[in-house]
Amino acid sequence: VRDLLIQARGEAIATSAVDLNLLLAESARTFETTAARQGVAMTVSPATIPKARGDAGALGQALDNLVANAIEAMPEGGALHLSTGLGRDGQVEVVIADTGGGLPAPVKAGAGLFFSTKPRGTGLGLVLTRRILERQAGSLSLESVGRGTRAVMRLPVAAEA
Numbered sequence: 001v002r003d004l005l006i007q008a009r010g011e012a013i014a015t016s017a018v019d020l021n022l023l024l025a026e027s028a029r030t031f032e033t034t035a036a037r038q039g040v041a042m043t044v045s046p047a048t049i050p051k052a053r054g055d056a057g058a059l060g061q062a063l064d065n066l067v068a069n070a071i072e073a074m075p076e077g078g079a080l081h082l083s084t085g086l087g088r089d090g091q092v093e094v095v096i097a098d099t100g101g102g103l104p105a106p107v108k109a110g111a112g113l114f115f116s117t118k119p120r121g122t123g124l125g126l127v128l129t130r131r132i133l134e135r136q137a138g139s140l141s142l143e144s145v146g147r148g149t150r151a152v153m154r155l156p157v158a159a160e161a
């Protein structure tokens with residue numbers, strides 16, 4: 001609830017230079033046991049990239065939301081690949097790619113609050129993730145063709161990078 005209120009109010013966020021490879025490694029460690037228990041093989045491929053401009057705590061939350069969604073999309077197991085890179089537009093990227101069932105049409109269309117494919121879901125995860133990234137001049141794209149989903153977080157490069 002606290003996170004939702006912060007996002008809804010549009011409270012100021014403190015930005016700094018953020019090491020996305022470090023956030024990616026932390027998220028992978030956080031979900032390592034859950035992924036293994038569910039039969040999800042997780043690989044991490046960090047690239048040499050400049051630091052991003054953003055709030056490390058909020059970006060960690062956004063990344064964790066996407067990794068958790070990816071693992072939940074593969075109840076029968078599968079593969080999850082986490083990577084970083086530099087996009088064609090000069091922004092830094094974090095890519096979360098899974099081999100789950102793909103995105104349902106409402107999610108592809110940008111369904112908002114209170115839409116969830118999970119029996120106990122609230123529909124807040126993707127909405128908050130998008131909002132976190134947008135408030136930091138970043139973006140989230142979701143791509144799904146058939147099986148699997150590719151979520152890409154894009155963020156501006158930090159000035160001191």
